[in-house]
Amino acid sequence: MALIPSQLDDEVSLRPRIDALNANYVHTIDDDRLEDWPNFFTADGEYSISTRENHEMGLPICLVQCKGTGMFRDRITALRQANIYEPHTYCHSVSALHISSASQGVIATKSNFTLVRTMSEGQMMLFAAGRYMDKIIDYNGELKFAERRVILESRRIDTLLVIPI
Amino acid sequence: MDTIDRGNDPDFVWPYEDTSRVPFQVYTDEELYRVEQKKVFQGNVWNFLCLECEIPEPGDYKTTYAGDTPIIAVRDEAGNINAMVNRCAHKGSLVCYKPRGNVKELACVYHNWVYDLRGNLTAVAFRRGVGGKGGLTDEFKNSEHGLQRLRVEVFRGLVFGTFSEKTEPVADYLGDELVSAVDRVLIKPLKVLGYYSQIFKNNWKLYVENNKDSYHASLLHVFHNTFGVVRPNMGGGIKISDSGWHHLSYTERTDISDDEIVKENVRSKQDAYSLEDPTLMEHKLELGDNVTNNIQTIFPTLVIQQILNCLAVRQLIPKGVNESELIWTILGFEDDDEEMIQHRVSTNNLVGPAGFISMEDGAVGAWVQRAAKSDREALTVMPMGGRAIEPSQGSRVTEAAVRGFWKGWRECMEI
Numbered sequence: 001m002a003l004i005p006s007q008l009d010d011e012v013s014l015r016p017r018i019d020a021l022n023a024n025y026v027h028t029i030d031d032d033r034l035e036d037w038p039n040f041f042t043a044d045g046e047y048s049i050s051t052r053e054n055h056e057m058g059l060p061i062c063l064v065q066c067k068g069t070g071m072f073r074d075r076i077t078a079l080r081q082a083n084i085y086e087p088h089t090y091c092h093s094v095s096a097l098h099i100s101s102a103s104q105g106v107i108a109t110k111s112n113f114t115l116v117r118t119m120s121e122g123q124m125m126l127f128a129a130g131r132y133m134d135k136i137i138d139y140n141g142e143l144k145f146a147e148r149r150v151i152l153e154s155r156r157i158d159t160l161l162v163i164p165i
Numbered sequence: 166m167d168t169i170d171r172g173n174d175p176d177f178v179w180p181y182e183d184t185s186r187v188p189f190q191v192y193t194d195e196e197l198y199r200v201e202q203k204k205v206f207q208g209n210v211w212n213f214l215c216l217e218c219e220i221p222e223p224g225d226y227k228t229t230y231a232g233d234t235p236i237i238a239v240r241d242e243a244g245n246i247n248a249m250v251n252r253c254a255h256k257g258s259l260v261c262y263k264p265r266g267n268v269k270e271l272a273c274v275y276h277n278w279v280y281d282l283r284g285n286l287t288a289v290a291f292r293r294g295v296g297g298k299g300g301l302t303d304e305f306k307n308s309e310h311g312l313q314r315l316r317v318e319v320f321r322g323l324v325f326g327t328f329s330e331k332t333e334p335v336a337d338y339l340g341d342e343l344v345s346a347v348d349r350v351l352i353k354p355l356k357v358l359g360y361y362s363q364i365f366k367n368n369w370k371l372y373v374e375n376n377k378d379s380y381h382a383s384l385l386h387v388f389h390n391t392f393g394v395v396r397p398n399m400g401g402g403i404k405i406s407d408s409g410w411h412h413l414s415y416t417e418r419t420d421i422s423d424d425e426i427v428k429e430n431v432r433s434k435q436d437a438y439s440l441e442d443p444t445l446m447e448h449k450l451e452l453g454d455n456v457t458n459n460i461q462t463i464f465p466t467l468v469i470q471q472i473l474n475c476l477a478v479r480q481l482i483p484k485g486v487n488e489s490e491l492i493w494t495i496l497g498f499e500d501d502d503e504e505m506i507q508h509r510v511s512t513n514n515l516v517g518p519a520g521f522i523s524m525e526d527g528a529v530g531a532w533v534q535r536a537a538k539s540d541r542e543a544l545t546v547m548p549m550g551g552r553a554i555e556p557s558q559g560s561r562v563t564e565a566a567v568r569g570f571w572k573g574w575r576e577c578m579e580i
């Protein structure tokens with residue numbers, strides 16, 4: 001499905017804007033500005049973390065699913081106020097962007113990520129790798145995720161997953 | 166060589182008069198880990214292998230584990246489920262190296278030794294050699310070289326396997342109380358809604374204890390308190406099988422209305438937070454009672470979970486003395502509609518490695534493991550609810566089920 005220039009900016013002008021969105025997203029998480037994380041999504045936006053196994057088998061279960069701003073904020077409030085875990089930080093790297101399609105104002109994109117987690121005592125590991133599968137819209141001149149599906153390569157989570165990916 | 170085959174560790178003596186004290190050594194000792202594989206997982210226990218609905222058609226197989234032994238669960242042409250050690254009788258290679266599939270026979274790719282779906286050796290490549298040279302001599306009997314079989318029993322859609330001829334039928338193994346508990350949850354044909362797994366940097370037994378320890382729930386997992394998710398008139402308690410090996414804990418709402426869908430009373434307390442979107446706390450009553458949370462543990466390593474509408478089985482796999490993996494299989498019923506499936510997905514935010522009320526369980530075991538390794542003789546202390554292994558009604562502040570687990574472990578280990 002090719003990009004349709006008549007409906008949107010052509011890919012040349014779109015690509016740097018989406019790259020900036022992705023960069024901003026991962027740095028917001030890596031810099032622990034998690035209260036800003038819900039703002040990357042539309043008010044009824046959806047975020048989920050699932051696995052390649054579930055995705056390929058067509059199974060609906062996700063490790064995390066947020067639908068609508070309230071659930072995003074609840075995730076962050078729980079992380080800050082309720083859940084107990086050893087302090088750790090994320091370092092995301094995001095691959096070049098693949099624009100799958102763009103129609104009726106919705107841009108579908110894919111990019112890969114790797115995520116290194118570092119614990120407070122210094123242990124460092126490749127915590128996750130996978131794909132972002134996104135539906136992005138232009139919301140008053142600002143790009144936002146209407147949907148961001150995180151598909152993990154592995155079904156295995158080391159210990160726990162509390163910070164969003 | 167009894168020490169190797171039966172695996173007794175002659176040096177280990179249980180250091181206390183009952184199971185209200187446990188030495189750290191049981192979590193860190195390589196020798197005990199090796200013995201456990203023989204005497205617990207390959208002993209007189211039923212190991213959960215998979216769900217019947219995961220291998221519905223003849224030829225469907227799934228690879229799984231009993232303890233750390235790789236297992237194939239496969240449905241044969243007659244519709245029966247068989248389980249064999251996933252290890253070729255020839256050189257010991259894995260026979261099935263994919264997680265699941267459908268086959269007419271089980272062929273080891275290494276040298277093409279072929280087994281039927283009951284594990285009998287049916288063909289050996291180059292049996293007659295080439296050009297009359299090589300191949301097998303007459304002394305080789307196919308019948309002596311099948312895959313090692315487990316006894317299988319399918320119970321309410323759960324496939325169990327045992328290495329022992331002596332293990333009693335599953336219903337007797339569980340006892341009446343656990344049988345009715347399983348019957349309460351697995352009321353209809355199941356379907357798998359998804360999988361994920363969690364790696365614990367701790368000995369498998371620390372996670373088993375965590376599940377049997379209803380005392381920690383409200384202390385470690387403070388989600389409910391933090392968000393002021395108040396549950397009026399909640400009752401509950403724990404039950405323990407007569408053997409002490411299995412248990413169930415439950416929380417019950419006692420003042421429920423007749424509405425099929427009951428929203429949790431979500432409100433903000435002073436100094437507390439409120440959930441902006443409480444959808445995930447909705448409980449659609451579907452099991453004919455008001456029980457909101459029900460955790461069942463089946464010795465040694467199976468957990469059956471009902472938390473609101475999130476149904477799951479959790480299979481724990483030891484991965485060496487210091488590590489274990491928990492495979493979560495999230496379930497629905499075959500007749501769930503789209504709305505119910507989405508509701509189960511939503512509720513699932515509570516559980517699993519990212520679950521609001523369960524993620525901490527991934528961390529605490531590792532903390533014990535890290536602290537325990539330097540002092541193998543030191544003892545943990547489990548005095549809650551006395552020393553007995555007995556049920557508790559109205560309160561879950563008891564460690565009785567944990568003491569029951571250690572009773573089972575000692576019986577298996579003959580320690």
Ligand SMILES: [Fe+2]
Nearest residue numbers: 375382523526
């Ligand atoms: Fe827990």
